[in-house]
Amino acid sequence: MDLGLTPDLRDFREAARTWLEENVPREPRPLLGPGVRDFDLAWQRRQFDGGWAGISWPVEYGGRGLTLLQQMVWFEEMAWAGAPYIGVCFVGINHAGPTLIARANEELKAFHLPRILRGETVWCQGFSEPGAGSDLASLSLRGEVDGDHLVVNGQKIWTSFAQFADYQELLVRTGRGEKAHQGITWIVNDMRLPGVTVRPVTTMTGEPELAEVFYDDVRIPLANVVGGLGDGWSVAMSTLSFERGTGFMKDQVELARFVDELVEVARDRTDRRGRRLVDDAALAARLATCRAECAALRAMTLAEIGRNARRSQPGPESSMMRLFGAELTQRVRRLAVELLGDDSLAAGAERRWTEEWLYSYANTIAAGAKDIQRNIIGERVLGMPKGR
Helix, strand or coil: CCCCCCHHHHHHHHHHHHHHHHHCCCCCCCCCCCHHHHHHHHHHHHHHHCCCCCCCCCHHHCCCCCCHHHHHHHHHHHHHHCCCCCHHHHHHHHHHHHHHHHHCCHHHHHHHHHHHHCCCCCEEEECCECCECCCHHHCCCEEEEECCEEEEEEEECCCCCHHHCCEEEEEEECCCCCCCCCCEEEEEEECCCCCEEEEEECCCCCCCCEEEEEEEEEEEEHHHEECCCCEHHHHHHHHHHHHHCHHHHHHHHHHHHHHHHHHHHHHHCECCCCCEHHHCHHHHHHHHHHHHHHHHHHHHHHHHHHHHCCCCCCCCCHHHHHHHHHHHHHHHHHHHHHHHHHHHHCCCCCCCHHHHHHHHHHHHCCCCCHHHHHHHHHHHHCCCCCCC
């Protein structure tokens, strides 16, 4: 692909930078309580009203119909402007919405997509179960067809933002086949339906971002099925390809920016003998390696953008980005805590760097654990035989 900065792309970057300078919220994002939902939806609405929501979504579904390269530029500018974390809008914007665009019927698209872009609804993902996390094909949440409804019973877990969500992309077992992944259905669940119970789960950072969700004879209209009964595995792979691919582009840009910040901290801070931290050869080498790896991750992303320009959704190569980016994030966040030393234990130290390091442990679990990502890369990208 041509990576030259065309005049149109330069104009787009300048327009994005100007708008963000004038519109990025000055108040900090709340960490707990209902204010989280209100803040995130208000920020999404502000982007929509300004014409900056759904950069690469098709125009007919409320987006701008621009390229993934322009989407990347937008994420870069958001990162440099210090724009807020997408928060409770992540699932709707980054993979529920794209999955509906790729696989849903027009009625579901017409109802849900404008509401997602306008910041009117929150989505969560009902995939993992106590006995089916990375091994998604072994899920057991049961759905029985009863007239024009699916009656659902069982449990999901590790559901981000479920306590704030209006809708859920839900995987349900509606049948059995010769292979474990057969007989699974992808359906849109209204979280306000009778029989849905949400119990928040507190993470080791002290925030109840995750949740358990229980289903007791929940009646979901069959009209909400995406892709047809029993075709949920195929639809779920579309969902996960978006999550593992373009869904974390802004995080990648912010990580590179954070490494630059660490370099400045190492220049300013001294050790107990009064030497600048950056003058320690071993530490300087680690910082340089992190910076180089961030550049490599960006190159991988640009290559994926080039491939995705020729197809309707990300391919298995997105797992390479997800795995490398997740493990790199953990290394960078650990290095940040080591730079601070004992000071990292102080409340509010360097903008919650300790909490961000603890949270980074989720990166190699969310969207498929690191071992699952390696299997995908080995089997679907490198063509290696399946492990036994």
